[in-house]
Amino acid sequence: MSDCNLTSTCPFFNDRMSNKPATAELIKSMYCKDDFNNCARMVVAKALGRDKVPVDLLPSQAQRALEIVTAL
Numbered sequence: 666m667s668d669c670n671l672t673s674t675c676p677f678f679n680d681r682m683s684n685k686p687a688t689a690e691l692i693k694s695m696y697c698k699d700d701f702n703n704c705a706r707m708v709v710a711k712a713l714g715r716d717k718v719p720v721d722l723l724p725s726q727a728q729r730a731l732e733i734v735t736a737l
């Protein structure tokens with residue numbers, strides 16, 4: 666699978682998140698370089714637009730993404 670098309674500007678991928686987990690590189694390999702369609706940040710960006718993605722949302726926070734998307 667190819668890389669996520671948001672890697673150039675994504676705060677998580679570019680290590681600009683203050684709550685970056687110690688496992689960030691593992692998460693990048695799981696989501697950004699493989700299963701990016703199931704990334705929580707991607708889910709919110711697709712549904713609501715990139716400007717609606719919380720700055721601290723981690724790729725693995727699927728439940729939180731679902732709550733954000735369905736909150737409207």
Ligand code: SF4
Pocket residue numbers: 669670671672675676677678693696697698700701704705706707724
């Ligand atoms: S964190 Fe999600 S949106 Fe950002 S580059 Fe990785 S897969 Fe794409």
